[in-house]
Amino acid sequence: MSETGIRYEKQGHVATLTLDRPERGNALSKAMVEPVREVWRDVMSDGEVRVLVITGSGDRHFCTGLDVREVAETGTTTAGDGLAREQIAWSPLAHGVWKPVVCALNGLVVGGGLHFVADADVIVAANHVEIMDTHTSVGMVGAVENVGLTHRMPLGSVLRMTLCGRNYRMSAQRAYDLGLVDELCDRATLLDTAYAVADSIAKNSPRAVMLSKQAIWSSLGRDHEGAAEHAWALARVQRHHPDFVEGARAFAEKREPVWTP
Numbered sequence: 001m002s003e004t005g006i007r008y009e010k011q012g013h014v015a016t017l018t019l020d021r022p023e024r025g026n027a028l029s030k031a032m033v034e035p036v037r038e039v040w041r042d043v044m045s046d047g048e049v050r051v052l053v054i055t056g057s058g059d060r061h062f063c064t065g066l067d068v069r070e071v072a073e074t075g076t077t078t079a080g081d082g083l084a085r086e087q088i089a090w091s092p093l094a095h096g097v098w099k100p101v102v103c104a105l106n107g108l109v110v111g112g113g114l115h116f117v118a119d120a121d122v123i124v125a126a127n128h129v130e131i132m133d134t135h136t137s138v139g140m141v142g143a144v145e146n147v148g149l150t151h152r153m154p155l156g157s158v159l160r161m162t163l164c165g166r167n168y169r170m171s172a173q174r175a176y177d178l179g180l181v182d183e184l185c186d187r188a189t190l191l192d193t194a195y196a197v198a199d200s201i202a203k204n205s206p207r208a209v210m211l212s213k214q215a216i217w218s219s220l221g222r223d224h225e226g227a228a229e230h231a232w233a234l235a236r237v238q239r240h241h242p243d244f245v246e247g248a249r250a251f252a253e254k255r256e257p258v259w260t261p
Helices: 030-045 068-074 111-118 144-149 155-167 172-178 187-202 206-218 224-238 242-252
Strands: 006-011 014-019 051-056 061-063 101-105 108-110 122-126 130-132 183-185
Touching: 006 030, 014 030, 014 187, 051 061, 051 187, 061 111, 101 111, 101 187, 108 111, 111 130, 111 144, 122 172, 122 187, 130 155, 130 172, 144 155, 172 183, 183 187, 206 224, 206 242
Parallel strands: 014 051, 051 101, 061 108, 101 122, 108 130, 122 183
Antiparallel strands: 006 014
């Protein structure tokens, strides 16, 4: 178990954030808040990083949410008492991370661990994974991450998970059928599958990928006209980037493009 509760590694254009508290179900602690925020900052500032993969340590748990024993001892949570969403360390979107995030679910996902799932761009899960939300079972409100899930699967399914608490577990197959999970695989091939997705993303224009992600996520909550206009504005921005011409030239010359970092 690492001192910070996480491991952060880079290889080529892909970085990996591993939640690393297996003895506590990879639960989220106060000691992890600043290290995770530093990861978001590094991902966005390092021009070599194009995609981030998030997973958990071991085979049993991806993340069991907030460390409830820590809450019992201190009476406070990792998010503090403020209202700003940015106080929630676990959300890449809340921290302006427009580089793609691939979530590799290696085990049980609970409560606050759903922040990573709700805000990921692509979700890959091992067949044995189960997903549940225990907020109401421990006297807490299923809030930001639960709302985020309503953009990924039917409202009734989110409500059932939220309101039933620890009394309902959604299987990986059910999550896949509902569209929450994008790909199912065996545990042995989970990371290979996730990295294959990440590598395929990393081959494309980093700038175009980020703006495309921003256009799609930013459309949520807007009317169609407003969402389309914002997306078109981002597309116009890309026209002035070197990758816009390089992509066309590489296609015409039948070669691999050389993207601007």
